[in-house]
Amino acid sequence: MTASRTTAPVHVVVDIEGTTSATGFITEQLYPYSRKHFAQLLDTRGTEPDVARAAAAVRELIGEPEAGTERIVEALNGWLDRDEKVTPLKTLQGVIWAEGFASGELTSHFYPDAIPALRAWHAAGHTLYVFSSGSVSAQLAWFGHSAEGSLLPLFSGHFDTETAGPKKIASSYDAIAAAVGETDPARFVFLSDLVEELDAAKEAGWRTVGVRRPGEPYYAKGVAGHPETDSFARIDLSGAEPVVR
Template structure:
């Protein structure tokens, strides 16, 4: 980590999760998951020689222990993981490629909670560096934030992290790796997520944490709560002006 490059009075750096945090999980599972399911077979057939696809397919074969698995078996494995909503890296990689095509064609448009985009824009304007850390691939993240109902939000972000380039989201070392990659002190980093295990891992790595709970939405982790992490239902309550994040009164 390049400690000392970021003075203590510099704006805090914010890292956001996507599902259940900036955006509704239901939209992703009900709109994007079926879209990728419908296109897995075609994608492997049309893009089978693409190096990223080759790498993802080989990773699937390794994970299922079938080095000679054909495309039919690969699609079967992908759909099985999708049915169980497993955060498997090659599944997320292929989904990201397919979604990117769907967003580019206009078939797909991403979803954001009403408070998310105004807050992200305000934080960026105030000098806070913004990053994404999601189980969705970097390609999926770029497609999602590049195709919001209000246009591309990609200029707001300084970088993207997923389970391939950072590691599992429930492991503290992944957050240490992100801090090292962006050259930021852990005590200058704030992580926003709806999943308590992710928040615990970020705090273990020395980060500030904010648990996001969306009470008016059918979010799968809502009932679990966010443990003893500060909790908010909206980004609008988050004050990042000081040396630590503070939640304003509702």
């Protein structure tokens, strides 16, 4: 779909890892926390709809319909070791992290420029959304427990690979636009550190800004021609095209 170049973006959609927040915090703090709690979650809350659905999805993906807790945990940890964005893994991580944030054991991380920019965009009338491979429940816990308090009032919606689709295909961005009720894709701007995601959003007609923060896993890969920034503070959304100052 071709975007109109005369329409200013209104909807700001952000990724999390490497974009608003450091990937290292997630892999070094949250991943071990979820690994520690997988078995307990499956054994004590296995009949809850989200947990039961995720466990069934794991059994289907590994081709073992009778797999018990030990085998499911083994599969989850294997995906975690390879940092694979597998939906049932992300669902179970979200349930575990939500408990950790609610108990105060976990507090989310944001780059210093992220929260002020999100607040400024919201105050300027932009509607904010999240599209992450992390589950919606994980996103709600993450943005609800920052060091500056809950950021959830800033956001109008949250999307993951289950509700929208894979992040590297254009149809997922079409699905988000449909869910939001926006017929003009040019009114969206997507912020991500991964060029394949940016390419998919651009194919769907969205505006894009590549976020390249030193030390992040995809920094050296670049953003292949997308407007690029190392800070949200440099992004100007007031015109027909996003501008990086």
